[in-house]
Amino acid sequence: MKLVSALRRGSDPVSLSFLGVTFTTGMAVALQVPTLSLFLAQEVGVRPFLIGLFYTINAVVGILVSQWLGQRSDLRGDRKQLILICCGAGVLVSLLFAFNRHYWLLASLGVLLGSIAGTASPQLFALAREHVDREGRRADMFSSVMRAQFSLAWVIGPPLAFAIAIGYGFSFMYLASALAFLVCCAIVWRWLPSLPLPAPLGDRPKVSSWRDRDVRALFIACTLMWTCNSMYLINMPLYITRELGLEERLAGLLMGTAAALEIPFMLLAGHYTARFGKRPMLLLAVLAGVIFYGGLLSLTGERTLLMLQLFNAIFIGIVAGIGMSYFQDLMPGRAGVATTLFTNSIRTGSILAGAIAGLVAEWWSFHGVFVVAAGLAVLALLGCLRVRNV
Template identity: 25%
Template sequence: MGFYVLSELGMTPMFMSGYAAISIPISILTTTIFGRLIDRSVHGGALLTLSSLAYMCGCLSLMVRPEYSTVLLAGVAWFPVASAATSTTFALAFHNVAQGSDDRLSTGSRLKAANSIGWMIGPAAAFGIHGMFGSPVVFATLFGAGVVWGVLILTTVVLRGTARIQTPTARPAVRRPSPAIVTGLLVCGLFSAAHSLCSVALPLYVTQELALPSYAPGAAFTVKVFAELVVITLTPGVIRTFGVEAALFASGTASIAAFAIFLTAGSVPAVLAGAVVEGCYYGLFSATSLSYMQGLSDSRHGTNTARYMNSVVIGSLVASPTVGLVAQWSNFGVAIALAAAVMTGALIILAFASRSHRQRMQLDG
C-alpha cells in the first residue's frame, strides 16, 4: 500500500506513515477480537467469510475511487478485518488435528509454507500487473482473487462443518496469558524484530555501503525465499527428531551466522551465501514458532494464535524506524549488528524459558 500511496497518489512519505499508523493498530485489535470469538465457539466460517467480504470491499473501493481518503477507509474498515483471517485459519487448523500427532507437528510447517508461497507470488504478481496495466487492473485482479478466496471458504470450511471450536462454556472469562505464553510471545517478537531489522537494512547496506550492483538485493531475496521454502518443508522431521525448542535454538544460532556473513561480505556470492543461511534460519523459525506457541497454550487456540500473530507483527514494526535512527547515527551495517544482538537476547530468554519448562514438567511428573 505504501507504494500505491507514493507512486500512484503522489503523496509524501508522511501520508504513507499515516496509513500504517492507522491500519496496523486496528489490525492487531481485530485479530485479537477474532481470536476471542473463535474461543467462544463463533463459527470460523462466518469469520472467514466476513474477512473475504471485507477484502473484496477494500479492493473494490480502491478500484472505483482511487483517493487517499479511500486508502484510509480501507485501512480502518476493510483490510484489518481481512488480515484477521490468517490467525483464524491457523487457529482452526490446529484445533482440527489431533494433539500430539504427526499431523499436528506438521500443521505449522504446512501453514507457514502456504503463507510464504503467497508472499513470494503475490507482491511480484502485483508489481508485474501494475507495470503492464496500472493500479486499477491490480485492484480488479485482487478483487477476483477475493472472490475465489470466498468460494474456497464456502466449499472447504463452511460446508464441511469443521469451523467451530467447541469450548466448555459459551462465554469463557477473559484470562491473562500464563507466564510461559508471555515468554513465548516475547521470544517470537524478538525473532521477528531481528529478522525485520536485517531485512530492512540489507538492501541499502549491500548497495550503498558494499557498493555492489543494484541487482544484488533482489537476487539475495530470491535465494532467501527459495531456501526458506525448502527448509519449511523439511522442518516437521526436524521437530520430530530434535523437538521444537531445539529447532528454535538452531534457528537463532543460524541467524547470527547469517548476520555475520553479511557483515563480512564483500562480493555478490558472499551476500548470496548469507541469503541462503538467512532463508534456512527464517524458514526454520516460521515453521517452528507457531507449533512452539501452540505447545505452550491452553485450550484457547483462537486467542493464543492471535497473540502469536500480533507478537510477530509488533516485532516487525520496530524495524523501519530503528534502522532509520541507527543509520542516521552510524550506518546500515550497525543495524544488522543490532539484529544479531536482539537475536542473542531472544536465545537467552528462550534458554531460561526452556529450563523453567523442564523444571515444571519434573514437578508435575
C-alpha cells in the same frame, strides 16, 4: 512419506479447497506486502517516517480488529461467513490501493479493510481444525501442509509483484491481488463447510502467563525475531534501490528465494525437534539470523545477497515452524492462550519494526536499519538461552 500420505488423505474436494484458499490468500498478500514500502515512497510520495508510521498503524489496528473478530467468531459466528467477509474486504482494499494515492485515506480506511482481510487466515486455520476433528483425522499434518501453501505462495508472489509493478504499474498489481481475493470468495462459498460452533468447554481459571519466566523470555525473544524480519521486509526494497542502486526486481527475487528455501527448513525443523528439543533448534535459527543481518552490513552484491537468503530461510523457517508449538509445550492445557501469545509476538514485532525502521532510515540511513536489526538478533539469541528446553 508422512507428508505424501497427508496429501493423499486430503485429496477430497473440501480438503483441497482449504489448500486452495490458503495458497490463493497467500498469493494475494504476497502481491501486496513486498512492494508496500516502495509503493508508499514512489506512488504516494511520502518520507521514510510516514512509511514506518503506516506499518505501525497497520499492526496496531490489525491486533485490535483480529482480536475482536476472533472473539465474535468463537461466541456466535459462522467461520465460513466470516472468511467470506474477510475475503470481500480484501477485494475492497486492493481496489482502494489500485486507484487511490491519498496517504491518510490509505492509512485509515485502507488499514481497516486490510486488517479485516488479514483475519481470513487464522479463521481459515480454525475452520480447518474443526473440519478435520469432525472427520476424525490427524490435524497436525494437515495444518503443516496448509502452512506450506503460504510459503509456496511467497515463492511465487514477490517476484511476480515486482515484475507486474515494474512492467505494468502498481494499479495493475493491486488489481491482480483483487482478483486473487475474488477467487478465494468463490472457493469459500462453493466448497468450504459451514460448521456449527463446537460445544463450550466451560469456565476455566484465568492464569497470567506473563508470570512464567520461560514464557516471558520466549515471548520477548520471538518479538525481537519478528521485529528483525519486519524491519527487513520494510527496509530492503528501498535499501536495494536507493542506497545500493540495484534493480527493483532484485527485491522480489530475494524474498522469493528465501520463501522457497524456508519450506524444507520448516519440515526439517519438525523432524529434528523430536530428537534435540525445541531450544537447540531455536538457537540455531537465531544464530542464522545473526549471521544474516551481520552479512547485510558488508555484502552488497546481487549474488552475495542471494546467497545470504539461505541464513534468512533457516532463521524464519525454523521460527515459523516450531515457535507456536514451543509456546504450547510451555503452557500445557492452554493451547489457545499459547497460540495467541505467538501471534501477538509477530504483531508486536511489526509495531516495533514500523517505528524503528522509519525513524532510523530518516535520521540515519537504510543501511543503519540493518545495524539495529543485527543488534536485536543478538538480544533475541540471549533471550532464547533463558528458555528451558522441551
